[in-house]
């Protein structure tokens with residue numbers, strides 16, 4: 679048994695760690711661990727430099743299939759670095775990163791990434807932008823057109839297939855980016871502040887769509903945000919990181935209903951205290967944190 683990390687014990691049961699520790703090979707599909715960091719650290723060594731300081735250290739956590747976990751922490755604490763290691767863009771300096779049952783040593787199939795910038799190609803129509811990953815993966819034309827249409831419909835962009843990115847609002851462009859991400863039919867999504875450039879109301883509408891899709895399709899997601907209310911509204915659990923060198927200082931289970939309906943969850947009485955707890959952990963409002 680390799681995965682009896684305290685993370686499971688805290689979140690699943692106060693006592694029975696052996697019953698809740700499910701390794702990547704577990705036959706219990708719904709409980710399979712999909713993302714796992716074991717003792718991961720990362721240092722960026724400059725040329726000829728030995729002993730570069732760690733940006734993140736001792737990262738140990740796991741995420742099960744179908745879970746949505748948010749990652750919060752002060753700017754520069756290494757959240758994006760962590761995500762980049764999960765998706766294989768950066769290698770870990772020490773420790774092991776496992777995604778979808780395999781050790782991450784480069785880009786992993788069935789994993790998709792979504793960023794704050796929509797990164798749509800301005801010379802391609804929305805439909806063609808959504809098809810791009812499938813084109814690279816050599817999906818036949820008829821199939822990729824059909825999948826793109828389906829995803830655009832799901833993301834409320836039906837009718838905008840032939841538009842170009844500049845013709846769309848910021849929220850619609852981010853929807854198109856979401857459609858492009860989903861078109862690859864990923865099992866695992868890494869989302870790096872995907873909504874942080876949007877206005878508050880557009881953001882809530884997109885959160886609603888994302889939460890619905892993640893829930894209905896049982897996707898596993900690791901979601902970086904600096905919006906504490908967003909973290910509570912969307913997640914099953916929240917990992918809180920310290921400032922650099924970033925490490926996980928607290929893990930909070932969001933024991934509230936409506937994970938598929940963040941608008942409803944926002945209204946619950948239990949939401950405010952959880953946001954308050956996150957503020958405390960991040961020292962929001964403390965004098966020395968006001969930089």
Ligand SMILES: Nc1ncnc2c1ncn2[C@@H]1O[C@H](COP(=O)(O)OP(=O)(O)O)[C@@H](O)[C@H]1O
Nearest residue numbers: 722733751752753754755756757758759760922
């Ligand atoms: N490719 C890189 N080379 C050197 N340093 C990097 C690289 N990527 C990130 N860093 C450093 O790692 C630290 C954490 O960055 P990042 O992961 O982007 O933080 P966050 O997303 O939490 O704001 C920063 O100090 C940044 O300069």
Ligand SMILES: [Mg+2]
Nearest residue numbers: 757758759870
């Ligand atoms: Mg970042």
